[in-house]
Amino acid sequence: MTLREQFLELVLAHPLPVLPESTEASQKSRVIVEWVRDWITQNALPLNSLPEAVNAVASFKRAIGGKIRVSEKSSGWSVDIDMCPIAAVSRANPHLCLLTCHVFGDIASSSTPEIWVSMEQTWALDDQPCHLEISTAKPRGRVVIPYGSPVENPSALASFWNRTREVPAITDSAQLVSLLNDDSQTLEDLFTSLASWISGAIWFEDRQGTVIGRRPSDNKMTLSHPVIWRNQPIGHLFVENKASQIPGFPAFIPVVARLVAMRWAESQLLAINWDESQELLRILFSPFPGHKQEILDRWRNFCQLTSLCPATIVVWYRPNVDPDYVEKINRQFRQYAGTTGPSSVPPVLVGWVQKNWVGVVPQATPKSALEPWSRIIHSIIGEDAGIGLREKVSTLDEFPYAYDEALHSARYAFEHNIVKPLSLSGFPGIRLIPYYQKIPGFRQYCEKLLDILKDEDSRHNTELLSTLKTYVTCHMSVKKTSASLYIHPGTLKYRLRQIRDLTGWDLHDPLCLMEIITSLMVSEQMSWYMADSRELPLWQDT
Known part of the structure; x- marks a missing residue:
């Protein structure tokens, strides 16, 4: 018999009553506490201090198949039980959730005169992984239980029992409970x-x-x-x-x-409702770090966010969308998600973020899953909305940058009337633009470099800036550029010399060309016409 099976047998042999007097519950749970203490002693785990006691119990939980995280805080210790070895049994009888608190509390109090255990949330009562706070000072929380203090446990446990009374439980069917022993x-x-x-x-x-x-x-x-x-x-x-x-x-x-x-x-990949999905989208794509990591850590307590990666980020783009249309599309998105159910509605996350519609598509999701969402958007704002992609996003930290890349692709698709989803992230040079734009002051500097030409055009009615843009988009071909501008090749060469004299740019120097193209793109003076001569990376379903 495995250690976990022994533990479950002990739990089922000493179940807590459905509506217990707190003292009786405490006495019954103490049998299990002593059994755990014996295991800790046999494995030579120290219990001389509060951190040692907390880590010893955490080691036991891991030994019987639990997934548990312990972290130190200024006032004590934080314990997160992502998977409990008695989770199924506790779900059938939520009162058993108190066992974990008693094990931590009783054993920890043997090393410290007075401690407190705060139950912040539990699987059985909150549909979320258990989160406990263990400290030597009374913490704030919905359910706070003292150990080794002059305060009697019955009064402290009252709020816990009041909560469990509201949850249906089974205690008189050992056969049913035995069916729930296998958490796998x-x-x-x-x-x-x-x-x-x-x-x-x-x-x-x-x-x-x-x-x-x-x-x-x-x-x-x-x-x-x-x-x-x-x-x-x-x-x-x-x-x-x-x-x-x-x-x-x-x-x-x-x-x-x-x-x-x-x-x-x-x-489920993400068992969250519509409102929660919209909140999570805003957090994932927020360009401001701030407390973002701390917020995402809290989401990880009940969502496997890493299961989203590798992901494809999708952006539907159309400028100046009427706010009424935005609200109408969001209502239809919500209705569609509610009708089909969260288990089969990819992208897993979809909604209005930073003035665009955004979707997150896990790698395993069929690409045809985009079609229902696109139909909703097109039915309201027209067929000309551009769809941009950024594929193979491997971490959550990449999401804000991936959003920018997908947005640039969507803009290009909109400007060039491309109906199918488009990804420009495979184009050298172009894929760097979103990252350049993240650098503080970079766009302003690029615009300053081009202001010399703008000022010259304004004072002397020349066309130096448009000439430079056309020259670059024509791949620095004098013949193609002069034909596009309807000017003589000699006139073009004269303008190019003017540009060199004003800016210092040598149009035959690769570093100067890189600076010119970057400045034009970052300042949005030039779109990606260079891509016209290439095969566009359209997202084809497989």
């Missing part, structure tokens, strides 16, 4: 086990009509219950009517609905 179960495995337990049909149907589980072979009477994830309906649970003969059946359905919601969320 998929949603399909869970329904197979449940169908065997009730000897009947039980299934889940999400909002897009996908069915998981086994339906009855005929049109028998069924009972249903909504399945909610973080206050958002994601589908319905259906159970064959004959299952109502099982003792304690009324308590069974809402608990299983919670378990289904949590198993469903674990299978």
